[in-house]
Amino acid sequence: MANKVGKTQLIQEIAKDTDMSQAAVEKVLNSFVGNVTSNLKGGSNVTITGFGTFRATKTKERMGVNPQTGAKIKIPASIRVSFSAGQTLKNDVNGR
Numbered sequence: 134m135a136n137k138v139g140k141t142q143l144i145q146e147i148a149k150d151t152d153m154s155q156a157a158v159e160k161v162l163n164s165f166v167g168n169v170t171s172n173l174k175g176g177s178n179v180t181i182t183g184f185g186t187f188r189a190t191k192t193k194e195r196m197g198v199n200p201q202t203g204a205k206i207k208i209p210a211s212i213r214v215s216f217s218a219g220q221t222l223k224n225d226v227n228g229r
Contacts, residue, residue, distance in 0.1 A: 173214060183221035189214050 138146075144162060148155045169179050173189040180186040194210040218226075 183219045185219045185222055186217045187214065188217070
């Protein structure tokens, strides 16, 4: 399970599956990523039924420890993006 599929390979596979040009698939994929990003920035979750939900949650500023030096460091507040797999995706991955 250590194999990695990059954007280029994903574009090639989708183009083959859909009989679309790689340029068209890349445009669609870039649009998808851009729309998910802008919706998360705007405070909305993005749900694709059966696939999953992208969420952006705010984290508070907190103290941490540098594992190499043991020094305390301040970790600033930020927005964390998470993905929760939908039931159909979970079932497909698990062969159910």
